[in-house]
Amino acid sequence: MLSTVEQKRLQLSKNTEAEKKSRFGQFLTPERTAAFMASLFPDGTGHCRLLDAGAGIGSLSAAFLDRWRSGGFHFQRVETDAFELDPALIPYLSNTLEKYNHKGDFAAHIHEEDFIQTAVESLSGDLFSLKALGSYTHAILNPPYKKINSNSAYRLALRRVGIETVNLYSAFVALAVALAAPRGQIVAIVPRSFCNGPYYRPFRNFILERAAVRHLHLFGSRTKAFKDDEVLQENIIIRLECGSLQGLVTVSTSTDDTFYDLTYHEHPFDRIVCPDDPARFIHVPTSPEKSAIELSPAIRYTLADLGVHVSTGPVVDFRLKEHLRDMPEPGAVPLLYPGHFSGGGSTWPIKGMKKPNAIMRNADTEKWFFPMGFYCVVRRFSSKEEQRRVVASVVEPRAFAHIPVLGFENHLNVFHINKHGLPEAMARGLAVFLNSTAVDENFRRFSGHTQVNATDLKLMKYPSRDALIRLGEWAMQQEELTQIMMDAKLGSLTG
Structure with a gap:
């Protein structure tokens, strides 16, 4: 049976105009995908500070908090900061988070404000900033997908904190990395386009210098991850651990968001990012075996x-x-x-x-x-x-x-x-x-x-x-x- 949050997501996906979805660049996360993302976090204890930027109706926070309430995490307390700019979604977001607030060990703060501007002000120590966000132990993100013009206010603001990027989704992830506590965990579902291409090179450098890649999940179908919104985009789920040494990377694949054919393989990091690649392209091998190109001694010239x-x-x-x-x-x-x-x-x-x-x-x-x-x-x-x-x-x-x-x-x-x-x-x-x-x-x-x-x-x-x-x-x-x-x-x- 579908949860209340998932029923509301399906209703909103069906009734929200395409123009509005495009304007906000946000497509709400399906329940099964949200649950899978929450499952990627390692267990934790103590005080959890959770960031959900671009929270929508709270599907991702709900998946994370459901895992906590069912014993999948051992936090003594969880405090959530949920950012959402669309005023039409705030009542649904508030209802989603309110149901976890019954034991005195949970606090939710809903920010109906621009995450980028607020995060930049907090990170840069702006004297006029109303609040400092502090650092987050966890972040779970389905950030908006929309290009940022080179001379826009966003680009100028991001440069103040050393972030150079071309899309809202990579800006959100970079800011989450910048706001993370040591060993902070970030799980995000984003377009795969950041993995290569020259425009995302500064973003790749930013995250790879500050975090270790722990997990990559690839969907075999380009149309199934957000099928209710008819999004044609190759999406990837990434888990980062901030301020940690890089080790093996787990790569999982599934055809779609049912995860019925989920497979896992571990790879050394030099198969993910080649040591001699100055552009630092992020590869996602789909099997443990090397490709025919990698294995061929005759194919080794630039x-x-x-x-x-x-x-x-x-x-x-x-x-x-x-x-x-x-x-x-x-x-x-x-x-x-x-x-x-x-x-x-x-x-x-x-x-x-x-x-x-x-x-x-x-x-x-x-x-x-x-x-x-x-x-x-x-x-x-x-x-x-x-x-x-x-x-x-x-x-x-x-x-x-x-x-x-x-x-x-x-x-x-x-x-x-x-x-x-x-x-x-x-x-x-x-x-x-x-x-x-x-x-x-x-x-x-x-x-x-x-x-x-x-x-x-x-x-x-x-x-x-x-x-x-x-x-x-x-x-x-x-x-x-x-x-x-x-x-x-x-x-x-x-x-």
């Missing part, structure tokens, strides 16, 4: 070793609208989008395509072009019909007659040598390697989103230059290339 670069396509179409053309015309050159690539090759122009096929070549656009040549390109986003994250194709000069230059749109990543083409065999070898099942599986281990960034591709390991050329020469001799053929050939690769 792009720098190969003398190859990868860049995001430089043409941002909405900034160059006046220069775009639906079809080729005198003075225009090809503008390549992901839609121009399929089956490992390119087709141009495509009549009736929703995107332009060409861009005028002139003084305003010249700096964005690449000279004609063989290039390997990877889509930054895979299409809905494709199951792969990494989809690579080859740009073939003969498909473009005597055209001197090309434009690559921003939704493509381009492999090149100093902004010039690659040897044909190398371009084709790169495409075979990148289209292999082993690369796709390895990429899914650490990529936090459906997007494939140039930074992700830079940090991968590759076969040697000679091996890639041999792979490309083999590919050029085949009438067709199947997935089975590419995977088998990669498996036989030597250094």
Whole structure:
């Protein structure tokens, strides 16, 4: 039977307008997920100070307090600080917390105020701050998900306490870490996007320098964690222990929030964050076995070793609208989008395509072009019909007659040598390697989103230059290339 809190959550999820959910960036936590999050905390004794920032109707606090009341924790007293900005939710939050206040060993403080501003004032010792929050032994969070503009009041406030980040959810987690007591425990459900990508690097540095990662939980489905709100987002649950030395990390997985197929594995931290990775990407291995890419002695080279670069396509179409053309015309050159690539090759122009096929070549656009040549390109986003994250194709000069230059749109990543083409065999070898099942599986281990960034591709390991050329020469001799053929050939690769 559903609890009162869960019944109210389902009612609110159904009746709250999508615009309001988006404006607050908050999606209420399902009961089973909340209970699982509460179960991740180690047992504790003494006085617990619990932080629930972005508390909603109190689902997470309720799960934590239910575990306490049923003997799962051995605290003598619990004091909860619950922050919630939406005035419509305050009565429900108050009702949720009130039911635990009957033994004289519990106190709830509801703050109908901005958590970021209050936390920053408390941490910075602002003389005008009305209160100091003190330190928290525990925090359980489902923070709001919403971008923070670079010049917003939030960004300026966060910088006062050494936090540089681009989203409300990472700001909430960073502030919880800053407010935590020594050995303080934090469990949060957040989008997986913070695990990699350059924008979240300062946030990763902030938490990894101040806390140990103890547990990561990954949902196999991107749609099930907040299915009542129709949220399409890859979410992860993380447990941090503040001010502690890093040790083994437990990684658990389940298909969805029923947790019916829950599995656990322990991993050394150097499988989670590679010691030689300056970007400190957070990997989430889904099995104890190493991937085929990790095990292969032939796949151990960086792009720098190969003398190859990868860049995001430089043409941002909405900034160059006046220069775009639906079809080729005198003075225009090809503008390549992901839609121009399929089956490992390119087709141009495509009549009736929703995107332009060409861009005028002139003084305003010249700096964005690449000279004609063989290039390997990877889509930054895979299409809905494709199951792969990494989809690579080859740009073939003969498909473009005597055209001197090309434009690559921003939704493509381009492999090149100093902004010039690659040897044909190398371009084709790169495409075979990148289209292999082993690369796709390895990429899914650490990529936090459906997007494939140039930074992700830079940090991968590759076969040697000679091996890639041999792979490309083999590919050029085949009438067709199947997935089975590419995977088998990669498996036989030597250094």
